[in-house]
Amino acid sequence: MNAFGLIQIGIILLCTSTTSCPQCNHLPLQRRKVVKNSMQLLDKMGERFPRQCLREKMFFRFPKQVLKPREKETVKVAIEEIFQHIFYIFSKNLTLAAWDKTALGQFQNGLYQQIEQLEACVIKKQTRYFWSKEANRLKLKKYFKEIDCFLKEKQYSLCSWEISRAEMRRCLQLVDKVVRKLNN
Secondary structure (H helix, E strand, C coil): CCHHHHHHHHHHHHHHHHHHHHHHHCHHHHHHHHHHHHHHHHHHHCCCCCHHHHHHCCCCCCCHHHHCCCCHHHHHHHHHHHHHHHHHHCCCCCCCCCCCHHHHHHHHHHHHHHHHHHHHHHHHHHHHHHHCCHHHHHHHHHHHHHHHHHHHHCCCCHHHHHHHHHHHHHHHHHHHHHHHHHHC
Protein backbone atom coordinates (compact mmCIF):
# COMPACT_ATOMS: atom_id res chain seq x y z
CA MET A 1 0.00 0.00 0.00
CA ASN A 2 1.34 3.42 -0.84
CA ALA A 3 1.74 6.41 1.50
CA PHE A 4 -1.31 8.17 0.00
CA GLY A 5 -3.51 5.15 0.85
CA LEU A 6 -2.23 5.10 4.43
CA ILE A 7 -2.94 8.82 4.79
CA GLN A 8 -6.50 8.28 3.55
CA ILE A 9 -7.06 5.46 6.04
CA GLY A 10 -5.60 7.62 8.80
CA ILE A 11 -7.93 10.51 7.94
CA ILE A 12 -10.94 8.19 7.89
CA LEU A 13 -10.00 6.75 11.29
CA LEU A 14 -9.42 10.23 12.70
CA CYS A 15 -12.80 11.44 11.44
CA THR A 16 -14.55 8.34 12.75
CA SER A 17 -13.00 8.66 16.20
CA THR A 18 -13.73 12.37 16.46
CA THR A 19 -17.38 11.90 15.54
CA SER A 20 -17.96 9.04 17.96
CA CYS A 21 -15.87 10.29 20.89
CA PRO A 22 -17.77 13.54 21.51
CA GLN A 23 -21.00 11.54 21.48
CA CYS A 24 -19.55 9.17 24.10
CA ASN A 25 -18.11 12.04 26.15
CA HIS A 26 -21.59 13.51 26.55
CA LEU A 27 -23.13 10.20 27.60
CA PRO A 28 -22.92 10.76 31.39
CA LEU A 29 -24.99 13.94 31.07
CA GLN A 30 -27.40 12.25 28.64
CA ARG A 31 -27.62 9.20 30.88
CA ARG A 32 -28.62 11.35 33.84
CA LYS A 33 -31.39 12.96 31.78
CA VAL A 34 -32.55 9.56 30.53
CA VAL A 35 -32.64 8.10 34.04
CA LYS A 36 -34.59 11.09 35.39
CA ASN A 37 -36.96 10.97 32.41
CA SER A 38 -37.41 7.21 32.87
CA MET A 39 -38.32 7.67 36.52
CA GLN A 40 -40.85 10.37 35.58
CA LEU A 41 -42.35 8.12 32.90
CA LEU A 42 -42.59 5.23 35.38
CA ASP A 43 -44.56 7.56 37.64
CA LYS A 44 -46.70 8.79 34.74
CA MET A 45 -47.42 5.25 33.48
CA GLY A 46 -49.59 4.36 36.41
CA GLU A 47 -51.41 5.80 39.35
CA ARG A 48 -50.22 5.55 42.92
CA PHE A 49 -49.33 2.12 44.17
CA PRO A 50 -52.67 0.26 44.54
CA ARG A 51 -53.68 -0.52 48.11
CA GLN A 52 -54.83 -4.01 47.18
CA CYS A 53 -51.22 -4.78 46.20
CA LEU A 54 -49.74 -3.91 49.60
CA ARG A 55 -50.26 -7.49 50.86
CA GLU A 56 -48.28 -8.88 47.94
CA LYS A 57 -45.31 -6.60 48.51
CA MET A 58 -42.12 -8.38 47.45
CA PHE A 59 -38.60 -7.39 48.37
CA PHE A 60 -35.94 -7.76 45.73
CA ARG A 61 -32.33 -7.26 46.77
CA PHE A 62 -30.51 -5.16 44.18
CA PRO A 63 -26.79 -6.11 44.04
CA LYS A 64 -25.44 -2.62 44.80
CA GLN A 65 -21.84 -3.80 44.50
CA VAL A 66 -22.22 -3.94 40.69
CA LEU A 67 -22.36 -0.14 40.71
CA LYS A 68 -19.34 0.32 43.00
CA PRO A 69 -16.33 -0.87 41.00
CA ARG A 70 -13.28 1.33 40.74
CA GLU A 71 -13.24 1.52 36.95
CA LYS A 72 -15.75 3.93 35.37
CA GLU A 73 -16.00 1.72 32.29
CA THR A 74 -17.17 -1.22 34.40
CA VAL A 75 -19.93 0.95 35.87
CA LYS A 76 -20.95 2.07 32.37
CA VAL A 77 -21.18 -1.55 31.23
CA ALA A 78 -23.23 -2.41 34.33
CA ILE A 79 -25.61 0.49 33.64
CA GLU A 80 -26.00 -0.64 30.04
CA GLU A 81 -26.85 -4.12 31.24
CA ILE A 82 -29.35 -2.75 33.79
CA PHE A 83 -31.10 -0.82 31.01
CA GLN A 84 -31.19 -3.97 28.86
CA HIS A 85 -32.79 -5.99 31.66
CA ILE A 86 -35.35 -3.29 32.42
CA PHE A 87 -36.19 -3.02 28.71
CA TYR A 88 -36.61 -6.80 28.51
CA ILE A 89 -38.94 -6.89 31.52
CA PHE A 90 -41.08 -4.04 30.22
CA SER A 91 -41.33 -5.64 26.79
CA LYS A 92 -43.16 -8.67 28.14
CA ASN A 93 -46.80 -9.56 28.73
CA LEU A 94 -48.19 -6.16 29.74
CA THR A 95 -51.87 -6.92 29.08
CA LEU A 96 -52.91 -6.77 32.75
CA ALA A 97 -50.91 -3.64 33.53
CA ALA A 98 -53.35 -0.73 33.58
CA TRP A 99 -50.80 1.84 32.46
CA ASP A 100 -50.74 4.84 30.19
CA LYS A 101 -49.66 3.26 26.89
CA THR A 102 -48.08 6.49 25.60
CA ALA A 103 -45.89 6.85 28.69
CA LEU A 104 -45.00 3.15 28.49
CA GLY A 105 -43.97 3.53 24.84
CA GLN A 106 -41.86 6.60 25.64
CA PHE A 107 -40.26 4.70 28.54
CA GLN A 108 -39.40 1.75 26.29
CA ASN A 109 -38.11 3.99 23.49
CA GLY A 110 -35.93 6.01 25.87
CA LEU A 111 -34.37 2.85 27.29
CA TYR A 112 -33.81 1.42 23.82
CA GLN A 113 -32.10 4.59 22.57
CA GLN A 114 -29.87 4.72 25.63
CA ILE A 115 -28.92 1.06 25.19
CA GLU A 116 -27.99 1.73 21.56
CA GLN A 117 -25.82 4.72 22.51
CA LEU A 118 -24.12 2.88 25.36
CA GLU A 119 -23.44 -0.15 23.17
CA ALA A 120 -21.74 2.04 20.59
CA CYS A 121 -19.41 3.51 23.23
CA VAL A 122 -18.87 0.52 25.49
CA ILE A 123 -18.95 -2.54 23.23
CA LYS A 124 -15.22 -2.56 22.53
CA LYS A 125 -14.34 -2.36 26.20
CA GLN A 126 -17.10 -4.64 27.46
CA THR A 127 -15.23 -7.92 27.11
CA ARG A 128 -12.12 -6.63 28.85
CA TYR A 129 -13.93 -4.98 31.75
CA PHE A 130 -16.65 -7.52 32.38
CA TRP A 131 -14.38 -10.50 31.98
CA SER A 132 -12.93 -9.64 35.40
CA LYS A 133 -16.36 -8.74 36.81
CA GLU A 134 -18.32 -11.83 35.78
CA ALA A 135 -19.50 -12.39 39.37
CA ASN A 136 -21.10 -8.94 39.41
CA ARG A 137 -22.73 -9.59 36.06
CA LEU A 138 -24.21 -12.84 37.35
CA LYS A 139 -25.54 -11.08 40.46
CA LEU A 140 -27.25 -8.53 38.27
CA LYS A 141 -28.69 -11.25 36.07
CA LYS A 142 -29.99 -13.10 39.14
CA TYR A 143 -31.68 -9.95 40.47
CA PHE A 144 -33.60 -9.38 37.23
CA LYS A 145 -34.35 -13.10 36.89
CA GLU A 146 -36.06 -12.95 40.32
CA ILE A 147 -38.26 -10.12 39.10
CA ASP A 148 -39.02 -11.98 35.87
CA CYS A 149 -39.89 -15.17 37.78
CA PHE A 150 -42.07 -13.17 40.19
CA LEU A 151 -44.04 -11.77 37.24
CA LYS A 152 -44.46 -15.25 35.73
CA GLU A 153 -45.41 -16.78 39.07
CA LYS A 154 -48.09 -14.12 39.58
CA GLN A 155 -49.20 -14.61 35.95
CA TYR A 156 -48.36 -11.00 35.08
CA SER A 157 -51.11 -9.72 37.35
CA LEU A 158 -51.80 -6.04 37.92
CA CYS A 159 -50.17 -6.17 41.37
CA SER A 160 -47.07 -8.01 40.12
CA TRP A 161 -46.58 -5.30 37.49
CA GLU A 162 -47.07 -2.53 40.03
CA ILE A 163 -44.55 -4.14 42.38
CA SER A 164 -42.12 -4.54 39.48
CA ARG A 165 -42.66 -0.93 38.41
CA ALA A 166 -41.88 0.27 41.96
CA GLU A 167 -38.75 -1.91 42.00
CA MET A 168 -37.55 -0.56 38.65
CA ARG A 169 -37.99 2.97 39.98
CA ARG A 170 -35.83 2.06 42.99
CA CYS A 171 -33.26 0.50 40.66
CA LEU A 172 -33.17 3.63 38.49
CA GLN A 173 -32.73 5.78 41.61
CA LEU A 174 -29.59 3.78 42.43
CA VAL A 175 -28.35 4.23 38.86
CA ASP A 176 -29.07 7.98 39.07
CA LYS A 177 -27.03 8.22 42.24
CA VAL A 178 -24.06 6.52 40.56
CA VAL A 179 -24.38 8.60 37.39
CA ARG A 180 -24.23 11.79 39.44
CA LYS A 181 -20.99 10.55 41.01
CA LEU A 182 -19.58 9.71 37.57
CA ASN A 183 -20.33 13.25 36.39
CA ASN A 184 -18.34 14.80 39.26
